[in-house]
Amino acid sequence: MAQKVLAEVKTGVTALRDRTGATPTLAVVLVGDFPASRIYIATKKKMAAEVGIASRDFLYPGGLSQPDLLALLRRLNADPAVHGILLQLPLPQECDEDEAIEAIAPLKDVDGFHPTNLGHLLAGTPTVIPCTPAGVMEILDHYGVELKGAEAVVVGRSRIVGKPLAQLLLARHATVTMCHTRTRDLAAHTRRAEVLCVAAGRPQVITGEMVREGAVVVDVGINRLESGKLVGDVEFDLVSKCARAITPVPGGVGPMTVAMLMKNTLQAARRHLGAV
Numbered sequence: 001m002a003q004k005v006l007a008e009v010k011t012g013v014t015a016l017r018d019r020t021g022a023t024p025t026l027a028v029v030l031v032g033d034f035p036a037s038r039i040y041i042a043t044k045k046k047m048a049a050e051v052g053i054a055s056r057d058f059l060y061p062g063g064l065s066q067p068d069l070l071a072l073l074r075r076l077n078a079d080p081a082v083h084g085i086l087l088q089l090p091l092p093q094e095c096d097e098d099e100a101i102e103a104i105a106p107l108k109d110v111d112g113f114h115p116t117n118l119g120h121l122l123a124g125t126p127t128v129i130p131c132t133p134a135g136v137m138e139i140l141d142h143y144g145v146e147l148k149g150a151e152a153v154v155v156g157r158s159r160i161v162g163k164p165l166a167q168l169l170l171a172r173h174a175t176v177t178m179c180h181t182r183t184r185d186l187a188a189h190t191r192r193a194e195v196l197c198v199a200a201g202r203p204q205v206i207t208g209e210m211v212r213e214g215a216v217v218v219d220v221g222i223n224r225l226e227s228g229k230l231v232g233d234v235e236f237d238l239v240s241k242c243a244r245a246i247t248p249v250p251g252g253v254g255p256m257t258v259a260m261l262m263k264n265t266l267q268a269a270r271r272h273l274g275a276v
Helices: 002-020 035-051 066-078 097-103 115-123 131-142 162-171 186-190 236-242 253-272
Strands: 025-031 054-060 084-087 151-155 175-179 195-198 216-219
Touching: 002 035, 002 253, 025 035, 025 066, 035 054, 035 253, 066 084, 066 097, 084 253, 115 162, 131 162, 131 216, 131 253, 151 162, 151 186, 162 175, 162 195, 175 186
Parallel strands: 025 054, 025 084, 151 175, 151 195, 195 216
Antiparallel strands: none
16 A cells, blocks of 8 residues: 555645656754664655655754754744755754754655644645644555444554544544543453554553454554564454454554655645645
């Protein structure tokens, strides 16, 4: 599925370059030395190169002060050769994440985290959709999962996944319950779900007895155990025995997130160049 999206993006990039002479360009900003972030950035840059999107690196492994970070983001906002800005999260503790996100021009916010873009999503007039929720919806659509009237449960309430995903499901007429790690009797809610989307950030928090027979389960989490094994937020081996369909970790939602980032970057370039 991710390869299909990337192929469409590559075709779009070529058409835009032929039409305008411009190459969609993504500015990648990384502050701090987080091993996981370095891996994510490398993956995103590799994908960008594959589809013809240029990337410009602004990497500060030793850190960057908040004023300097805001000044950098303002420069990138004003640079007509930059069409999208990717601010890799998390930021170091000394940086104000909310202030930094708000400093990015909404039309260059390819992650879709800016309050303006989240507000459009809440209003039902989405502009830039956060990449992971967009990837989840692509997966559900690809496999023909009926959402209209379906009982959907989202575990996790972050602005990166949980909240925007709940809005997207509501827009498709699902009946949505939002849960989180402080929900009392979480299993009582998850067992009702026909569509269960889990982004709690806790390894294998959803066990086999918490999932109804025949449910569709989307596992957004990725966690590394002490053994070094990568696992999701769902206990895959047991849940897969009762679920109708389940996404694997790794190799499930992750590749779709990167693919949707490339799609958002192309859309940002089209808007900037007046080629929508």
